[in-house]
Amino acid sequence: xxxxxxxxxxxxxxxxxxxxxxxxxxxxxxxxxxxxxxxxxxxxxxxxxxxxxxxxxxxxxxxxxxxxxxxxxxxxxxxxxxxxxxxxxxxxxxxxxxxxxxxxxxxxxxxxxxxxxxxxxxxxxxxxxxxxxxxxxxxxxxxxxxxxxxxxxxxxxxxxxxxxxxxxxxxxxxxxxxxxxxxxx
Numbered sequence: 001x002x003x004x005x006x007x008x009x010x011x012x013x014x015x016x017x018x019x020x021x022x023x024x025x026x027x028x029x030x031x032x033x034x035x036x037x038x039x040x041x042x043x044x045x046x047x048x049x050x051x052x053x054x055x056x057x058x059x060x061x062x063x064x065x066x067x068x069x070x071x072x073x074x075x076x077x078x079x080x081x082x083x084x085x086x087x088x089x090x091x092x093x094x095x096x097x098x099x100x101x102x103x104x105x106x107x108x109x110x111x112x113x114x115x116x117x118x119x120x121x122x123x124x125x126x127x128x129x130x131x132x133x134x135x136x137x138x139x140x141x142x143x144x145x146x147x148x149x150x151x152x153x154x155x156x157x158x159x160x161x162x163x164x165x166x167x168x169x170x171x172x173x174x175x176x177x178x179x180x181x182x183x184x185x
Contacts, residue, residue, distance in 0.1 A: 017058040074137040079144025095182035103178035107171035
């Protein structure tokens with residue numbers, strides 16, 4: 001008979017997420033993960049198969065708990081500029097009010113892009129999926145603004161790419177200058 005797990009997998013993933021987010025994937029050791037989760041190596045491998053499996057689960061949790069709520073502004077009202085404004089205001093508020101120790105972590109996905117993206121297909125795909133998600137929300141919002149006559153329809157795609165670049169820039173800046181990131185957002 002198989003033993004039931006005596007720990008909450010989601011809490012273990014959440015603890016590992018904090019380590020990956022602060023240190024990066026490659027700098028995070030199994031000892032770091034053991035200390036953060038309270039699980040031994042054997043339990044980590046039995047539950048998540050590998051450090052990489054745990055990292056994949058951490059990315060999924062990050063998308064659900066950090067990215068999802070932030071993107072929620074795009075689902076509240078009819079598509080338009082107000083959604084883009086609310087998104088950037090939310091980002092600026094987070095950068096201005098969160099403790100520097102948190103904002104200096106930046107964005108797990110942006111960090112992953114710079115750390116692993118160039119040589120890791122799985123990591124690159126996770127980052128591209130996030131960018132596609134954000135691009136989709138920004139596109140719908142700006143297309144709504146174009147339908148309302150607020151901006152020319154032919155400029156939507158270019159503006160979306162500029163805004164996407166601005167978001168990435170804010171998140172990178174947060175790692176070195178959280179106050180400066182708040183001003184950029």
